Amino acid sequence: MNQSLTIEAANRRFGWFMSAPSLALLFAVILFPVFWALFTSVHDYTLITPNFDNFTGAANYVEAVNTPEFRHSLLLTTMFVAGVVAIEFVLGFIVALMLNSVERFKPIYYGILLCPLLMNPVIVGLIWRMFLHPSLGIVNYLLSVAGVEPVNWLGSTKVAIWTIIMVDIWHQVSFMIVLLLAGLSALPKEPYEAARVDGAGTIRAFLHITLPLMGPVIMVTLLIRLIFAVKTYDLVYIMTRGGPGTSTDFISYFIYRTAFVSLNIGEASAMSAILLSLILLLTGYLYRYMRTLT
């Protein structure tokens, strides 16, 4: 008994020893900045007076919540995230289902699909900004060939957010496809045969077998995509700079502006903390909700 305990203790020690380097690295590049930001968020810290002399408590948080632009960009981000995640999920699932039944040339399809995903968002933004140029872009040219009036893709307050959503879908939908496809191809074949004999057609087999079995994969895919979508920053920075006006002023971009344009690091940190807690809440909720499904 004692001996097995000491062996267990030794194993535990060895485990800590082996994971220590990565834990240290994790602490240095992730946990430390997070705590630093939290610490900053309760101080009046600006780039003009970069010091922690004035402890302000919750003042930065109150200030942030009372800023109409902050609330506006939160709302805008929510719309954007809901839009891209929903559309990418539906589109991705449909394509994944189709690819799952494809027998030949699978690697080629994979290769094509992965291309956008391999591109840096900055490059994606630059490419699309050229494509979508009101007078010189190829998109409006093609539309004009088809007899459609040119669209002011990035310069109209009504259209700009949809343009960003569209580009994000182009860029990220393959992520959904690849993950969902991996999940689909790992599903057991037998329950489908049993369901066919039991009398389930394609649609009912999908509803009663595929969807529930895919539950965990769907959960993970949605979560990852959701978190990444909330953080969308580079596309906006390259394509619209939050404009026109504040029509694409997503939360990450707004925080960036608060920190490095308005130089108010303390308040920006408070906003980041609010964003972080929102994402954590959402993640926790989604995780628990999906666990009840499976």
Add this chain to the structure above:
Amino acid sequence: MASITLKNMNKIYANGVSAVREVSLDIRDGEFMILLGPSGCGKSTTLRMIAGLETITSGELLIGERRVNDVDPAERDIAIVFQNYALYPHMTVADNLGFGLKLRGVAREEIDRRRDRIAAMLGIEPLLARKPSQLSGGQRQRVALGRALVREPQAFLLDEPLSNLDAKLRATMRTELIKLHRNLGTTIVHVTHDQVEAMTMGERICIMKDGEIIQVGAPMDVYRNPTNTFVAGFLASPPMNLLEGRLDASSNGAIDAVIGDARLQIPASLAAGFQTHHGKAVIIGLRPEDFHLSASAARHAVELIVVAITTEVLGPEVILVANLAHARGPEVQIRMPRDFLAKPDEAVKLYFDLSQIQIFDATTTRALPRQASK
């Protein structure tokens, strides 16, 4: 309930592999039919074609009077039990049992009533709220069986349903399936590679090899009169000893079966069917249980000397592995009573029952007709 008729059925896969060739079989209404054969013989493909999970390349399939070649599996009114059970992993046992009925639009109360009856019958009531991952292999097997039973189909198709169970459970389930068939009277097609299952369970056995049917018949009929060396060597354990030899004419219309230096004189009364093969090479089949220690135990005894190599003590019996005639003779396996003893290299005098001898053509491997002894 319904009969199942297969007419010249073929299955050729897209890659050109021919899995089933010209299979014709009449499965009678209420019959327990076994499809038996080694792996890759096409028995599972045949079953899957009956179920509708594989398309039929050519030929006809009738369930009852209805041609069902192009009928959807759901519309064929059959149920299948898969080798790995294929339960719905995300549903409870109760939902697994009720799913097929729910899809068919059966009323809730009716589903509950039928499910509870089947659960009671199979003794799985305490498991109804569990998921398949929380069940043992035997329990899953019962649930899979229950899922088929609850539908009350025209026929049950069983695809090696017992092969994932341990030996003891397999024996129990064998008996239960036989009882079940007796109570329900529904047509059952049972695919297996296990000849014990085939012998004990089936009313008839259909033996397949390389996509073709080799022989169909009642278990003892197939056992006693195998149509070729494949069937003779496949049924029973230890299987029939198949020894290369020759037939020589002897006096008074008798025939000598010559195996190496051993010579078994088959009297004229038993040799009528073998006369065509005078002087020809044949394969001589000797069942392990047709060797006896005394002449009186055999109907047409002929004396044989064997030289023991080893004995395998099984408990109820002893398997004697020995060389026929002398130490360099061909090896045979012989079933002996449980108190039999023999040292290695010991010569043992035995009597073979000639009324049970089987002769096969050496080139076609087909059995020569044997005159039944009265």
